[in-house]
Amino acid sequence: MNLSLYIHVPFCAKKCNYCDFYSVPYSEPLAEEFVSALCEEWRILSEDAGLRDATVTTVFFGGGTPSILSIGQWQTLSESLLRHMNLAPDVEWTIECNPDSFTEEKAGLWLSMGVTRLTFGVQSFNNGELRDLGRPHSAQQALAALASPAVEQFKSVGLDLMYGLPHQTLESFRSTLFTAFSAPVIRHLSAYELTICKNTPFGRRHKLPLPGENAVVGMARLLFRTCRKNGFERYEISNFARSGHKCFHNEAYWNHSRYIGLGPAAHSYVHPNRWANVSDVGRYVSRLAAGSSPIDFKETIGGEQLASEMILLRLRTTEGLDENRFAQATGREFYAGKRRQVLDNVRERRQIDYRKPLWALTEDGMLVADAIIRDLV
Ligand code: SF4
Structure with missing residues (x-):
């Protein structure tokens, strides 16, 4: 592994x-x-x-x-x-x-x-x-x-x-x-x-x-x-x-690959679980000295949250979002529902490129990435 x-x-x-x-x-x-x-x-x-x-x-x-x-x-x-x-x-x-x-x-x-x-x-x-x-x-x-x-x-x-x-x-x-x-x-x-x-x-x-x-x-x-x-x-x-x-x-x-974070406030992700350590170095040290876990927060990432995170992370990369991988990981279509209209508009403004199966923001799109991503999620 x-x-x-x-x-x-x-x-x-x-x-x-x-x-x-x-x-x-x-x-x-x-x-x-x-x-x-x-x-x-x-x-x-x-x-x-x-x-x-x-x-x-x-x-x-x-x-x-x-x-x-x-x-x-x-x-x-x-x-x-x-x-x-x-x-x-x-x-x-x-x-x-x-x-x-x-x-x-x-x-x-x-x-x-x-x-x-x-x-x-x-x-x-x-x-x-x-x-x-x-x-x-x-x-x-x-x-x-x-x-x-x-x-x-x-x-x-x-x-x-x-x-x-x-x-x-x-x-x-x-x-x-x-x-x-x-x-x-x-x-x-x-x-x-x-x-x-x-x-x-x-x-x-x-x-x-x-x-x-x-x-x-x-x-x-x-x-x-x-x-x-x-x-x-x-x-x-x-x-x-x-x-x-x-x-x-x-x-x-x-890429949502497996990572482990050590230390106060560090996050870890092993699909489908994410957890975070306590955000205080004193409490982090004392918990471990007492033999207890420093973990303070845990969540399981479901399909909808994973979809939002994939959009947020992959559209920031120049490689872009692979719609096949997206569908496989989340059980959802990327170019569907409300997203379809947003993507059509963004494409018309030449802020996103589509080369099957990849959707990638153009240089102009990257300048307004936060707004595009907000509309998509
Ligand atoms: S306070 Fe520390 S962690 Fe924050 S920006 Fe400055 S050097 Fe970096």
Whole structure:
């Protein structure tokens, strides 16, 4: 049985102004307890859920800020957790890094552990924008991390960027993209439009100096053009890669493949069941120390919900939604009922292409993907 593994590291140097992911400030004693709890969670899961013999094809350390863990904590993870897993010989193994907690020494250790991919949470190469976002690093720190000799030795290196930021202009975004593509190690780019979530400092602010809608569309188009020009193929609405550098771990989510999440707030999916761990690192640690399960929520995904999720995930990919797979998995026709009229309208506007059996949004369709998907589900 093949399996993707996600490990949520819930610590950050400080909270960014736009972030609604679960994370707390780093504390060494709590991080030590968290690492022990992760090992215990895998021990229980591998025995109870029969995962001991599963082959792990992708490992993704996300967060939070995985690179904030110390060398000693990474050594414990390597010896007490990952060594007890059956990793595929060609496992794709990613660690998310922030430039301020990345060190050459950690990179050397990750290489010796078998890590294959690094993704750097850079977001912008403009120091004013980084300050507005509340990021704990500067553009210079990001450039120094990307120029580190150890980074070159990973099979793949990616960047995360954002656009539609307070005070951002088309020119400042152009300059960020230019700097990003000037770094020769970059093989993958994720670029997300800023979303304002209610329970964040940005969400609580009365007024934010955000660029207008036309400026944001201009930034999105600039992003597509620049990626294309630099040989980065778009494979999902926000993800671009050079040939051979797509992230297989993300593809597992988009394909509804089997994945297990370890750590607080981590989600797992083994069809037709989904479950999530408690979103509190203290409770996560104490439950595991007491020998109880950290699972806080469980659901079974029925046909209608699976249909909605497949539409949501597959229409974000450039490959698109396969109507045969959709029918097989959900017991429903894709081009039927109310969806038929919506699809006809979207097709007339040239926002979706249909090449039997695949339905895929065009570049114009991707710009209004949220609205199209909302109408379809
Ligand atoms: S570093 Fe990432 S996870 Fe941590 S607060 Fe900032 S955006 Fe959120």
